[in-house]
Amino acid sequence: MKKVQEYKGKEIIVCFDASRCIHSGECVRGLPEVFLKKVEGPWIQPDAADVNELTKLIETCPSGALCYEKNDQTEAMPEINRIKVESDGPLTIYADYSLNGIQAESPRATLCRCGASKVKPYCDGSHEEVGFSDKGEVTAFNPDDKQESGIVEIKALKNGPLYLLGPHCICDAAGSIARVCYKITLCRCGVSKVKPYCDGSHAGIGFKAD
Numbered sequence: 001m002k003k004v005q006e007y008k009g010k011e012i013i014v015c016f017d018a019s020r021c022i023h024s025g026e027c028v029r030g031l032p033e034v035f036l037k038k039v040e041g042p043w044i045q046p047d048a049a050d051v052n053e054l055t056k057l058i059e060t061c062p063s064g065a066l067c068y069e070k071n072d073q074t075e076a077m078p079e080i081n082r083i084k085v086e087s088d089g090p091l092t093i094y095a096d097y098s099l100n101g102i103q104a105e106s107p108r109a110t111l112c113r114c115g116a117s118k119v120k121p122y123c124d125g126s127h128e129e130v131g132f133s134d135k136g137e138v139t140a141f142n143p144d145d146k147q148e149s150g151i152v153e154i155k156a157l158k159n160g161p162l163y164l165l166g167p168h169c170i171c172d173a174a175g176s177i178a179r180v181c182y183k184i185t186l187c188r189c190g191v192s193k194v195k196p197y198c199d200g201s202h203a204g205i206g207f208k209a210d
Contacts, residue, residue, distance in 0.1 A: 009046025012054060013069040015105075016044060020065035022090070022110050022125050027066060030057040062092050063123065064108035077107050079149045081168035083186070084175060085196045087136035090114075090123035091186065095168060097152045111154075111162065115190035120209045121156040134195050136173025145180040159208055161185040161198035170196065 007014045027035040033048040034057075046054065051070065058066045059075060067075060081095030093109040099121070110123040114132035117124045152166030163185050170179040187195050188209070189202035 005044075007042060007044040007046050009051070011051045011070060012046050014044050014046050014054070014058065015067050015069070017065050019119050019124075020063045020109070020122055022063045022065070022123050024062055026060045026062070027057065030060065059108075062108060063110040064093075064104070064106045067106040067108075075106050080147045081149075081152045081166070082171050082177075083164070083168055084171040085113075085134075085136040085138055085173060086110075087173040088133055089127050089136075091162075091196070093154075095152050096150070097154055097166075099154045100156060101153075103151075111188070113186070113188050113190065113196065115188060115207060115209075121154075121162065121188065130190075132190055136196075138170055138172040138178035138196060141179040143177045143180065147177075147180055148182075156188070156209065157185075158210055160202055162188050 005016045007016070028037055031049050031054065034045050034054060036043045036045065055068055055070060058068050077096035078094055081097065083095070084092040086092055090110040091113050093111060094107055096107060097104050099109070111121050112123045114127035114130060116126035116130045116132070118126065147169060148167035150167045152164055152168040155163045157163055165183050167182055169177045170181065170184065172178050185198040187198045189205060189207040191201045191205055192199045193201065
């Protein structure tokens, strides 16, 4: 079971899920007085900064390891769901999404596409250790099509790819929309020859993942 840490301030509750953290450093660089490095005890001090400034910073956490509750409200979901293919890295999700049937608490997540993460389907930074290489290029298909809103369901298929059902856009590493779609399968074994899409290579290498 996941252990999500809660840090309560006067106006906000900051939640931290260590299993989701990819150590991007946005938090400690942005508000070092709130997010303390190498300390014993509580490392997040919610009242050390303006609450609005804090919420804006939390919303830059790419993995969704950080989220918040403010006045009984949580972060708003985006109207357009975007799946960004990071260069030599994971899929960055910014979407109103569910993962394996569970509605997300925040619109942000980073999902493994190198096949080496120990916390699949989430990224844990293993792509750097294994030298995963992919430029995050996505051939433009229909970037000018109308973009619909709604929930996108993401399912990590056992021993297989990520299956997405619902309105979303696939973006390249530069953030440009390459494909507007409703249904797609994305590689998470790391060896597809048509990345970011699945081509069935997971079966040939014996990829294992729940």
